[in-house]
Amino acid sequence: MARFSEHFQLGLSQHELDFVDVSNTFDTPVYVDPYAIEILDDVWAASASDNIRTFFTEVLAAIRDGDRVRAVGLMSHLTEPKETYLGVSRDNPQGRGVGPGQARQLIDAISGSKAYKSGLLSDLSEMALYVEGVDRDKISDLTTNIIRDLLVDYTQQQCELYSIEAQNYSGPASWDQRRRNWVARIVQLPYIDADPVLLVPKYIVRRSLSINSQAFYNKQLTDFLVSENIRANSALVQTVKGQPRVFKKDVREQHPKSKSYIAEMVIAHPELLAMYKEVAKTQRALVNFDDDDGAPTITAVCAQLAEAFRNIPPGPKAASEYHTLVLGSFTALFYPYLTQPRKEWQVSDGRKRIDVVFINSADTGFFAQRRTDAKVNANTVIVECKNYSKDISNEELDQLLGRFDDNRGKLGIITCRSIDDGKTLLKRCRDASSRSRGYIIVLTDADLVEMLLAKSRLEDERIEHLLHSKYLELLA
Incomplete structure (x- = not known):
């Protein structure tokens, strides 16, 4: 049950550490957020953003070129990032990454989405908005794998900072931005018992993704549809205390949430997504990372x-x-x-x-x-x-x-x-x-x-x- 800081006897609380203080026996319920990385204005985040951008550009290019083998091959290297111990698993921490068996399904979901067909989809952080079957855990796992090299370097720096021994680890391949492909190499990581640990900077994680289809539908889209119905004096308008009202539940019954519908609305009203992203920029980095009431404030x-x-x-x-x-x-x-x-x-x-x-x-x-x-x-x-x-x-x-x-x-x-x-x-x-x-x-x-x-x-x-x-x- 010991966390990383306890296992290595650092004597430091989560508030004194730059990384998420994880345990190898349970997952910490936070997720690596590509939009949180994208909006950061520092040299490390810029490198991470470049990695994410070049990978997703290659995937979309392969799909557009009809090179299904290339597209599936790119996705097949996105194995579950079990070394981070982030997210939520039913049993032992193991993540829910995209393995070879899921790569083909994911490529089908992307290529079949309205957002891809219309040219709207260009950003990995927006996949959770538009592509069925993609949510916070999969986006987090995809992002983690794409920036794995940077996270390895970060982990080694933290080990040097606290004089922690790192050992050889032959893990998943890393995305090589220059080669535009995956490259396997032996790296050095710290171990808790027999388990390698890949540390993640806490300023790039969130409890839920900044770009979130449910939140976007509940807020931006629903509020917009309420206003539009009032403006058009539609059949959904009711008079309450002399004022026209449209109830959100009625709007949602008329326009149920689907990712295709979200794409249609963003194509027609791109300002809605722009507004949503501006609001998402204000989401602060996390201070607490679990529900442990005993953790010091x-x-x-x-x-x-x-x-x-x-x-x-x-x-x-x-x-x-x-x-x-x-x-x-x-x-x-x-x-x-x-x-x-x-x-x-x-x-x-x-x-x-x-x-x-x-x-x-x-x-x-x-x-x-x-x-x-x-x-x-x-x-x-x-x-x-x-x-x-x-x-x-x-x-x-x-x-x-x-x-x-x-x-x-x-x-x-x-x-x-x-x-x-x-x-x-x-x-x-x-x-x-x-x-x-x-x-x-x-x-x-x-x-x-x-x-x-x-x-x-x-x-x-x-x-x-x-x-x-x-x-x-x-x-x-």
Whole structure:
């Protein structure tokens, strides 16, 4: 029954981890959502989206060309992704992927759908809207298999981050975007007992798909049909307290849900799908991933983290413990804006090491503004953890400034225990920003504890305020 974090004795809650903390004995009821990946604006999601797009383009091209062997062959490699332990299974976790026996049926369903015949179908995330027999589990499994290579790399990065051993695994073939085909290879994955585990970033999963045929029918289509019937003064209109009314149940009886009908309505009224997708973009990344009432809340976790800073002494002996605490605190504070932490990323041909690099996935707020600012271009945020009992020196600042470039961006954060001469340190950081060398924010224990306590009270605006204040000090 142990989860990944428990098996490897990480001592971290789900809120301190970037990945879904799964167990190999039961499935976690969430799904990999291709639309959640598509709308993300970060380098990892862009690569994942490219994989999904090239695969589905190949499938549609094979169907259009009448190359049934090619189409079925592409789908036949989508075996069940049992290594993720996501979704819902009746017995042991095993997923519901598309195996060789189902590939032909799926190709028939796609090619026979009104959406394909009309040219409407072009996006994997919309298959659940238009293709019969395709729902959240199948879309999730398809997506997982297509981005398997990226998930393997992600899993290995997380293993490096937490010093977890990975072993050889000869699993399913991976989609090779360059070759436009499936390629088998041996990879390295962690194991729980005899079971390999493929970790999934929690910001790409949802409890239900963002593009959901039932939700689209219940909301956008039904509301539209109600309005249209009132406008046309149809036989469904009733007068209630002097006002014309159309009841949703009457509309649904007249126009029962089917995926062919959904396709017909989107062809006639494409604005309905556009509106639905805009609403779907606002669906937030998940915080909780199961129904375990005993799991600690984000507020409780942040309060505990704030207290933990008092228990770690400064100095090299506790550097690793401090590093882990800062990493967990950043994930608790800034998910889903900062994601996929990678420890000691090698840069400059391995000549330099970085403590932690986060991908900047923010679409709003402080970190999003730093990414869209041409001067900063913060595609990543580089974090250096210094468990010092002395002030940060020019050497540490220059070290971090030297790691900025046009691809990673020019935003870094140094964490340290305290600062004695804050004016001198701020002047050094201002000098760097004034010369456009980079922007370094220094966060002490007091700053991190203040933010964690704010998060424990669900006062996220205080966190934003502190970050903005620190940044504006660099520009003064």
